[in-house]
Amino acid sequence: MAKVSAVIVTYNRLPMLKEAIAALQAVEPKLSHLIVIDNKSEQDTQDYLESLGDSITYVRMSENLGGAGGFNAGIRYFYEQTDDDYVWVMDDDTMVHPDSLQPLTAFAEQNPNFGFLASKVMFSDGKPSVRNVLRQYGTYKTTLNTEFKEPVRIENATFVSSFFSRDIVRQIGLPITEFFIWIDDLEYTERAGRIAPGYLVPASSVTHKMRSNTEDDITNDIERRLPWYFNMYRNRVYTMRKRDFFRHMRGNGKIAWDFLRLIFVRTDHKKKRFDTMISGIKTGRKFKPTIEFPKDK
Known part of the structure; x- marks a missing residue:
């Protein structure tokens, strides 16, 4: 078994x-x-x-x-x-x-x-x-x-x-x-x-067992959680770089849609939200994290 x-x-x-x-x-x-x-x-x-x-x-x-x-x-x-x-x-x-x-x-x-x-x-x-x-x-x-x-x-x-x-x-x-x-x-x-x-x-x-059945969304999340979105966009851009052309472009479309929604949505701390997103995207383009491998027994 x-x-x-x-x-x-x-x-x-x-x-x-x-x-x-x-x-x-x-x-x-x-x-x-x-x-x-x-x-x-x-x-x-x-x-x-x-x-x-x-x-x-x-x-x-x-x-x-x-x-x-x-x-x-x-x-x-x-x-x-x-x-x-x-x-x-x-x-x-x-x-x-x-x-x-x-x-x-x-x-x-x-x-x-x-x-x-x-x-x-x-x-x-x-x-x-x-x-x-x-x-x-x-x-x-x-x-x-x-x-x-x-x-x-x-x-x-x-x-x-x-x-x-x-x-x-x-x-x-x-x-x-x-x-x-x-x-x-x-x-x-x-x-x-x-x-x-x-x-x-x-x-x-x-x-x-989440608090609510909703997606994480930079346009309406509370201010305390906004710094985490730097990780989301940095990590997303890095992951997109590994994908084929179609899936890479689809990922770009998702980020562009987030950006457009943030322009038109009514929300607080809008500048902080934009700055976090843009910083994550820029960092993700050059992000080269280490992939570790476990040791064989």
């Missing part, structure tokens, strides 16, 4: 983390390892995770390296410290179901030539999660996860529930720590998809 490590990255969301861990411990087949990467959360999170003892593998970071750095550390631990066949990665607001894992392992065993697999992601009210709508490979439009009943090839996926083989990690390396937040999952799954096709497996479903 295939052995699976799950990697969950957390930062100061203890109530949600408790729920996510309990859900992972209830999946069938049982996980070989449950690796929790803690981005130096407050003491209450550390105390709770230490209280779980050997039921999890607890890795506490020396500093907060964002989701990207956390997934880098988690996938590295899977590759270097276990002999498991697959790694299943997710955020701490991903709530798996008892039957979420089995369709992924079954597909992987029957179709070993894959770059990545992704679950169908739903919001808490049972509707599709708009942050996790996937694009069928080779098509012009995004489609809702519920439109697919059978596995289908997709362009990329998020780290809400993504699944990789040990061999793919060996070939493509680790998520880019320098991304810090946002787009790290799209870049990583696209990197895997250049080795072998990636698939949505609709029989595997998870719940994304």
Whole structure:
């Protein structure tokens, strides 16, 4: 039977983390390892995770390296410290179901030539999660996860529930720590998809327990979160540079649309929003982050 490590990255969301861990411990087949990467959360999170003892593998970071750095550390631990066949990665607001894992392992065993697999992601009210709508490979439009009943090839996926083989990690390396937040999952799954096709497996479903079922949007987000959008646009431009001509131009169109909306929308701190976007775009054109590779055991 295939052995699976799950990697969950957390930062100061203890109530949600408790729920996510309990859900992972209830999946069938049982996980070989449950690796929790803690981005130096407050003491209450550390105390709770230490209280779980050997039921999890607890890795506490020396500093907060964002989701990207956390997934880098988690996938590295899977590759270097276990002999498991697959790694299943997710955020701490991903709530798996008892039957979420089995369709992924079954597909992987029957179709070993894959770059990545992704679950169908739903919001808490049972509707599709708009942050996790996937694009069928080779098509012009995004489609809702519920439109697919059978596995289908997709362009990329998020780290809400993504699944990789040990061999793919060996070939493509680790998520880019320098991304810090946002787009790290799209870049990583696209990197895997250049080795072998990636698939949505609709029989595997998870719940994304977000505050609201909306997309991150620089035109209306609160001021406190605006600096993060520098990462979004820098990382997006870098990722677009790796794509084919059509997908590169489509990405440019998305950025242009964001820019036009910001011109005409009524919002506060408009100059700060423009400055953040433009700075991220300019930096992304010359951004050359390091892609790290794990060491073989």
